[in-house]
Structure formats: structure tokens, C-alpha cells
Amino acid sequence: MQENEILLKEQLNEVVMKFVIYKPLIAKSAKAGQFVILRGREGGERVPVTLVDWDAQKGTITIIIQSIGKSTFMFNSLKQGDSFLNILGPLGTPVEIKNYGAVAVVGGGVGIAEVYPIARALKEAGNKVISVLGARTKDLIILEPEMKAVSDLILPCTDDGSHGQKGMVTDVLKSVVESGEKINAGFIIGPIPMMKFTAKLMLDLGIEPYASLNPIMLDGTGMCGGCRVSVEGKVRFACVDGPMFPARTIDFDELIRRTGEYKDREKTAVEHYEKDHQCKLGLH
Ligand SMILES: Cc1cc2nc3c(=O)[nH]c(=O)nc-3n(C[C@H](O)[C@H](O)[C@H](O)COP(=O)(O)OP(=O)(O)OC[C@H]3O[C@@H](n4cnc5c(N)ncnc54)[C@H](O)[C@@H]3O)c2cc1C
Numbered sequence: 350m351q352e353n354e355i356l357l358k359e360q361l362n363e364v365v366m367k368f369v370i371y372k373p374l375i376a377k378s379a380k381a382g383q384f385v386i387l388r389g390r391e392g393g394e395r396v397p398v399t400l401v402d403w404d405a406q407k408g409t410i411t412i413i414i415q416s417i418g419k420s421t422f423m424f425n426s427l428k429q430g431d432s433f434l435n436i437l438g439p440l441g442t443p444v445e446i447k448n449y450g451a452v453a454v455v456g457g458g459v460g461i462a463e464v465y466p467i468a469r470a471l472k473e474a475g476n477k478v479i480s481v482l483g484a485r486t487k488d489l490i491i492l493e494p495e496m497k498a499v500s501d502l503i504l505p506c507t508d509d510g511s512h513g514q515k516g517m518v519t520d521v522l523k524s525v526v527e528s529g530e531k532i533n534a535g536f537i538i539g540p541i542p543m544m545k546f547t548a549k550l551m552l553d554l555g556i557e558p559y560a561s562l563n564p565i566m567l568d569g570t571g572m573c574g575g576c577r578v579s580v581e582g583k584v585r586f587a588c589v590d591g592p593m594f595p596a597r598t599i600d601f602d603e604l605i606r607r608t609g610e611y612k613d614r615e616k617t618a619v620e621h622y623e624k625d626h627q628c629k630l631g632l633h
């Protein structure tokens with residue numbers, strides 16, 4: 350067993366893979382809300398992913414990756430026994446875990462994996478945890494049994510109605526509160542528009558919202574400024590000051606603009622990756 354080695358790989362759905370990796374130092378100090386930066390090979394991109402789980406005794410960390418572009422396609426093609434080139438972490442400020450009373454934990458798509466360690470820590474701190482899991486369709490709802498184990502109430506929903514309530518996480522959250530549930534704080538991780546609208550709804554419902562931001566990151570240590578976001582009218586670095594921030598004053602529109610800046614180059618990188626991949630496949 351060597352450092353950064355993939356001890357277990359599990360496919361959660363067509364585009365999402367779970368990896369258990371040998372990384373004892375990170376496993377020893379990880380906390381809910383933190384992340385690592387991965388590289389697959391020399392010269393490869395630095396990619397931030399959330400620490401979903403860790404086991405200090407076994408020296409393992411668990412990460413879950415959705416294939417969305419060149420680097421994540423490459424990571425998800427690694428096999429059990431392969432190793433990541435390097436894994437930097439734990440990075441970021443852990444989420445403040447305390448007894449808020451009743452909390453809503455809202456995850457969208459792969460954001461369900463990212464919000465899981467927070468739900469678990471909030472449950473351990475004595476909160477009543479109400480989890481709302483949203484995705485386009487049934488297969489994209491991941492970790493439902495794990496989320497159920499750390500929640501008092503679990504409410505899946507899908508855009509197409511193939512699992513749980515038909516509709517969006519905001520519809521579900523609204524009906525929970527209308528049924529008389531008093532929720533004090535909410536933790537949201539998912540696509541940026543989903544976080545924007547969920548945070549707004551939470552404020553309307555008297556719930557204090559927190560959202561985990563996912564700007565482009567490079568060094569992950571506060572040096573490059575690539576991950577800057579605007580919170581309370583101030584510039585903050587998501588990699589060191591976050592990634593979780595109080596959501597009432599986040600400038601989500603700026604975040605949407607900034608994360609979209611490299612769309613064309615990201616598209617070209619995937620096209621080249623797919624072309625290279627097909628060529629190699631053709632040799633066999
Ligand atoms: C703190 C944090 C935690 C994250 N946790 C997870 C996780 O647990 N699982 C998971 O699947 N994804 C996670 N992500 C998102 C993941 O980092 C991006 O999907 C990945 O970088 C995309 O790289 P790519 O080359 O495959 O795709 P690209 O084609 O390069 O990009 C696809 C999209 O991902 C975003 N992105 C690209 N590069 C970066 C970067 N260096 N930093 C941040 N975002 C980027 C962009 O918005 C882009 O539109 C997290 C991001 C952050 C910031």
C-alpha cells in the first residue's frame with residue numbers, strides 16, 4: 350500500500366465515481382467542509398474535490414468525482430491500484446459545527462456527496478437534520494442510504510419525478526417549512542443557480558443560509574487570487590476563507606460570470622481528450 354494509491358473504486362452512476370485512497374496524514378486531520386487538490390499526472394491540472402469521508406485508523410480518505418471535463422474524465426478512468434500523482438490538503442476552513450437546533454442540508458447532484466460530511470457532523474453535534482437531495486433524475490441521486498443514516502428526515506426530489514417528489518429542492522424546502530417545521534440554519538451545495546435560489550428562499554423562510562462556493566481554484570492556499578468571490582461586499586478567497594460562506598450577501602451572479610470565463614477552452618480540452626482517447630482505443 351503506497352501513498353495516494355486507490356484502494357477502492359466504485360461507480361455510483363454513469364458519471365460519478367467514488368475513490369478510497371491511502372493518504373494517512375490527511376485522514377488524520379480532515380474536518381467537515383474541507384477539500385483536497387488533486388493532480389493525476391505531471392503537468393496535469395490542479396483539481397479541487399471535497400473530502401467526503403476519512404478514516405484516521407486505516408489512513409484512508411474518500412472522494413467522489415463527477416466527470417465533467419478533461420481532468421475529471423481522466424481521474425475517473427483511473428483504476429483500483431493506480432495512484433494520483435499528488436494530493437494536497439486538507440484545505441479550506443472547516444464548517445462551523447454547533448447545535449443550531451433544526452438544520453436543512455441541501456445537496457444538488459454531486460453536491461450531495463459534498464454536503465454529506467457536513468450533515469454527518471451536524472447530526473453528531475445534536476442537530477435535527479432535514480436533508481433535501483435534488484437531481485435531474487433518479488440515477489443522479491447519490492449516497493441516499495448514507496444521507497439517511499445521518500438525517501432525521503430525508504427528502505429526495507427529481508426534475509422528472511422518477512424518484513421522490515417531482516420538482517426542485519426549493520419546492521420541497523418550502524413545503525417542509527409550510528408543514529410547521531422550524532428550521533434555523535441551512536447548508537447548501539450544488540450548481541450555482543440552485544444555491545442562489547435556495548439561499549434566497551431560505552432568507553424568505555427565516556432560515557440562515559450558508560453555501561459552499563466553487564470558483565476556479567489553482568494553488569488552494571490563498572496565493573493566486575483565482576478563487577476570489579464577493580461576500581458582504583468584500584473580496585474573499587474561497588480556498589482559505591471558505592469554501593462555505595454565509596449566503597445572504599454572496600454575489601452569486603459574479604460567481605456565475607467568473608466560472609464561465611474558460612468555457613470555450615474547457616470545451617476544446619474535452620474534444621481533444623475524447624479524440625486522443627478514441628485514437629488509443631483504436632490501437633487495441
Ligand atoms: C472547493 C471545491 C470542492 C469541489 N468538490 C468537488 C467534488 O467533491 N466532486 C466533484 O466532482 N467536483 C468537485 N468540485 C468541482 C471540480 O473541481 C470541477 O468539476 C473540476 O475542476 C472540473 O475540472 P475538469 O477539467 O474536469 O473540467 P473543466 O472542463 O475544466 O471545467 C468544468 C467546470 O468545472 C469548473 N472548474 C474547472 N476547473 C476548476 C478548478 N480548478 N477549480 C474549481 N472549479 C473548476 C468550472 O466551473 C467549469 O465550468 C469542487 C470544486 C471546488 C472549488
Ligand code: FES
Pocket residue numbers: 565566567568569570571572573574575576577586587588589
Ligand atoms: S486558489 Fe489561489 S487564492 Fe484561492
